[in-house]
Amino acid sequence: MPAERIYPILLLLGSNLFMTFAWYGHLKYKSTPLVMAIMVSWGIAFFEYCLMVPANRLGSAVYSAPQLKGMQEVITLLVFAGFSAWYLGEPLKWNHWAGFALIAVAAWLIFLD
Incomplete structure (x- = not known):
């Protein structure tokens, strides 16, 4: 697979790692004030x-916007x-995997095409 097709996927993977921590990482620290959780999440x-x-930006040279969004959703789920x-510490159950598969x-x- 050519680099121009791989780089966007790797960048999407990295961005999703950060965003998952931003959106869900605070759930492990429920005693932290909500305003603090919001500020850390923004950071x-x-x-x-x-x-x-x-x-x-790079991906749009080789993928359509809907393809980039589709990739992003699958990467997000993984x-x-x-x-x-x-x-x-909350492993997914069979129904979660089934929904993600769909x-x-x-x-x-x-x-x-």
Whole structure:
């Protein structure tokens, strides 16, 4: 696979790691004041944007916007699945995997001509 097709995927992966921590990392610290959780999440989200914007900019040279969004959704689900089990200690159940699989099929359909 050529580099111009791989770089956007790697950047999307990195951005999703940051965003998952920004959105869900605070759930492990429920005693932290909500305002503090919001501020920390915004700080983490800055780094997500530093990767997401170039991912979409570079990716738009080889992928359509719907394809980039479909990839991003699948990457988000994969990152979240690992994060949920590893960081939050909440492994996904069969119905979660089934729902995610349906979303992955939808993303696959986006790539069909």
